[in-house]
Amino acid sequence: MRKTLGLLLFSVLLSIQISAQTFTLEQLKGFNKLTMDGFKKEMKQLKFKFYDRTEGLSFVVIEYDSPDYTSKIGKFEYTEEKSEDRIEFEFKDKKEYNQYLKLILADQYKETEKGKIITKEPYVDYYRNKEHIRLILPKTGESSPYTIIVFK
Structure with missing residues (x-):
């Protein structure tokens, strides 16, 4: 009984570890370099599930949910202003936010601007x-x- 419970607990912990998907800064930058078709293929390989496609006058965005639905990633492509192309990765954990902040600062990025986006969430560039x-x-x-x- 105790062995079975231990094995079950280990299996649950392992599945939680595997299902949680976090990307490195290099991976996020790499997604920007992919074509939209390449990005779709990459998300399919990572077992992300299609969430939405939105098309505006000057942009297209395709979004995917992580296998465990705890995060979402989207690729934006702009027809006219390519410098606006970007990858947006949305997640729920403050600890993960702090890890990204630490990596950004360790990579010699400098804080340049603070403000609020149009929907009132605070941001730091x-x-x-x-x-x-x-x-x-x-x-x-x-x-959350x-x-x-990550801009292109």
Whole structure:
């Protein structure tokens, strides 16, 4: 009985570990370099599930849910202003936010601007040379989502 319970607990912990999907900064930057078709193939390989496709006058965004539905990733492509192309990764954990912040600062990115996006969530921009990353916190009083945006 005790062996079975231990094995069951180990299996549950392993499945939680495997299902939680976090990307490195390099992976997020790499997704920006992919074509939209390449991005779709990569998400399919990672077992992400199609969430939505939105098309505006000057952009297309395709979003995917993680296998455990705890995070979402989207690729934006703009027809006219390619510098606006980006990857947005949305997640629920403050600990993960702090890890991204630590990595950004360790990679010599400098904080350049703070503000609020149109939907009132606070953001902080970081630059290193021409590379731009934005971290977005949840609205005041809310615990999630957190977002990292890596611009092309």
